[in-house]
Amino acid sequence: xxxxxxxxxxxxxxxxxxxxxxxxxxxxxxxxxxxxxxxxxxxxxxxxxxxxxxxxxxxxxxxxxxxxxxxxxxxxxxxxxxxxxxxxxxxxxxxxxxxxxxxxxxxxxxxxxxxxxxxxxxxxxxxxxxxxxxxxxxxxxxxxxxxxxxxxxxxxxxxxxxxxxxxxxxxxxxxxxxxxxxxxxxxxxxxxxxxxxxxxxxxxxxxxxxxxxxxxxxxxxxxxxxxxxxxxxxxxxxxxxxxxxxxxxxxxxxxxxxxxxxxxxxxxxxxxxxxxxxxxxxxxxxxxxxxxxxxxxxxxxxxxxxxxxxxxxxxxxxxxxxxxxxxxxxxxxxxxxxxxxxxxxxxxxxxxxxxxxxxxxxxxxxxxxxxxxxxxxxx
Numbered sequence: 001x002x003x004x005x006x007x008x009x010x011x012x013x014x015x016x017x018x019x020x021x022x023x024x025x026x027x028x029x030x031x032x033x034x035x036x037x038x039x040x041x042x043x044x045x046x047x048x049x050x051x052x053x054x055x056x057x058x059x060x061x062x063x064x065x066x067x068x069x070x071x072x073x074x075x076x077x078x079x080x081x082x083x084x085x086x087x088x089x090x091x092x093x094x095x096x097x098x099x100x101x102x103x104x105x106x107x108x109x110x111x112x113x114x115x116x117x118x119x120x121x122x123x124x125x126x127x128x129x130x131x132x133x134x135x136x137x138x139x140x141x142x143x144x145x146x147x148x149x150x151x152x153x154x155x156x157x158x159x160x161x162x163x164x165x166x167x168x169x170x171x172x173x174x175x176x177x178x179x180x181x182x183x184x185x186x187x188x189x190x191x192x193x194x195x196x197x198x199x200x201x202x203x204x205x206x207x208x209x210x211x212x213x214x215x216x217x218x219x220x221x222x223x224x225x226x227x228x229x230x231x232x233x234x235x236x237x238x239x240x241x242x243x244x245x246x247x248x249x250x251x252x253x254x255x256x257x258x259x260x261x262x263x264x265x266x267x268x269x270x271x272x273x274x275x276x277x278x279x280x281x282x283x284x285x286x287x288x289x290x291x292x293x294x295x296x297x298x299x300x301x302x303x304x305x306x307x308x309x310x311x312x313x314x315x316x317x318x319x320x321x322x323x324x325x326x327x328x329x330x331x332x333x334x335x336x337x338x339x340x341x342x343x344x345x346x347x348x349x350x351x352x353x354x355x356x357x358x359x360x361x362x363x364x365x366x367x368x369x370x371x372x373x374x375x376x377x378x379x
Contacts, residue, residue: 002294005031007039010056011283018287033290035283038062046071051377052293054286057082057273058145059229060303061202069304069349072321072374076289076302080145081281082273086227087149089253089272090197091157094138097223097249098195099130102266134158139193141186142228143168147199148175155179162189190217195225202229212237221248227272230254239265297353297379306344306351313340314355318362319377324350326372335363349374 001021004014005028014024014035025031033052034041040062041053053063054076068075096102107124111117138154140147143165151161155177163180165172183189189196196218200206210224210233224247226233233250235258241247242264252259255267273282285301292298297319299308305321322328324345332352333341339362340355356362359378367376 002033003028003031004033004035004290005029006035007041007044008035008037008056010035010037010286011280013280013283014287017284018291022291032294035286035290036063037282046073052076052290054078054290056279056282056286059201061229065304070374072349074293074299074302074305076286076293076300078282078285078289079301081285082275082278083145083149085275085278086146086272087153088275089268090146090150090225090227091153093225093227093251093253093266093268094133094154094195094197094223096266097225097251098133098136100128101130104128133195136160136194137162137192139164139189139196140180140199141165141189141196142199143172143176143180144199145172146227147197148172150197150199151180152177159195162193164189187214187217190214192219193222194219195223197225198228198232200228200232202231207231208234210234210238212240215241215246218246220246222246223249223251225251227251227253230256230259235259295379297377299351304346305349306346308342308344308351308353310342310353310355312355314357316356316359316361317379318354318356318359318364319375319379320352320354320367320373321375322350322352323372323374324348328370328372331366331370332373335366 001023004022004024006024006026030047030049032049033054035054035056037056042064050073052074053068055063056078058077058079060075060077063075065075111120114120135158137160139162140151141164143151143163151163155161161180162183164183164186215237230252235256238247238250239262242250247264249264249266251266253268253270253272255269259265260267289300296312297317299305320332322332329350336354343350343352354362364376367373
């Protein structure tokens with residue numbers, strides 16, 4: 001029996017995945033694994049037997065990755081599980097911006113209690129004339145699971161697509177419509193796009209990437225959509241650009257005290273993945289990853305451990321986590337000479353799987369006494 005703790009409410013779909021071998025609770029203080037959404041774990045007490053944390057979502061800023069890595073704890077996320085929900089909100093945000101829908105609907109509501117509303121509407125609607133997406137140039141910064149879906153859907157709406165992603169994988173490139181014009185310099189997007197949508201993680205290198213300088217390159221009247229993280233945009237620089245008319249609208253799914261109730265800002269209360277379908281998909285993927293890891297040592301979509309998908313072929317599997325650049329791997333290889341053996345490394349973390357018919361086939365004692373081995377687990 002494995003114990004799973006949930007730090008946030010999570011879809012009941014996890015029970016279809018986990019089955020009877022798992023006990024799921026929001027109060028277990030000694031879980032084997034944790035399922036989390038937005039709960040901030042940086043001050044959360046880590047129990048000694050914790051093996052894995054799975055974030056039901058893509059971003060992991062709420063999880064102390066270095067601390068968990070040092071303890072040999074695998075951290076998973078669920079890239080792509082909420083991609084369609086976020087994509088649809090991006091399209092919605094673009095439409096709200098170019099058609100001036102926020103101001104228009106607020107004005108329409110202000111007519112409550114007045115006589116002959118229909119006549120007032122016909123007289124006043126000209127103040128909210130907008131433009132269409134068809135024929136506009138959309139710059140997509142980041143062509144991962146979400147950015148690729150946005151690019152494809154926008155192309156289907158008749159938009160011209162420019163895409164920038166220096167880390168674009170071959171798999172994601174295959175998912176993109178042939179109508180995407182790839183550029184090697186993000187400034188090309190800044191200078192040419194009518195609408196810019198950002199789909200990158202928050203890193204030191206991406207924080208405040210939309211700032212006074214990058215805004216100065218952009219076309220007057222540009223629309224900027226940020227469904228990724230608030231900190232990617234410098235709020236002070238953005239508000240000044242809105243005030244000066246250089247930016248027509250700023251659509252953001254991460255409101256802050258600086259951006260709420262500001263002219264030109266469409267602040268959405270973090271609804272990107274807030275659909276029933278996205279929440280179910282994230283929960284199913286997170287639970288599946290935890291199950292595969294706990295039962296078979298399989299690692300897919302980890303943000304701190306190497307990928308390991310070796311199929312299990314024996315009754316006993318031993319997983320070993322070790323520090324790379326040490327003699328630990330040599331010891332593991334020597335001990336696993338007569339066993340089915342595979343390993344992978346990522347940064348400072350190495351991960352090996354040893355398949356045997358019987359535990360006696362491997363010298364567990366020597367492994368446990370070897371320096372720089374972080375964890376040994378027998379399945």
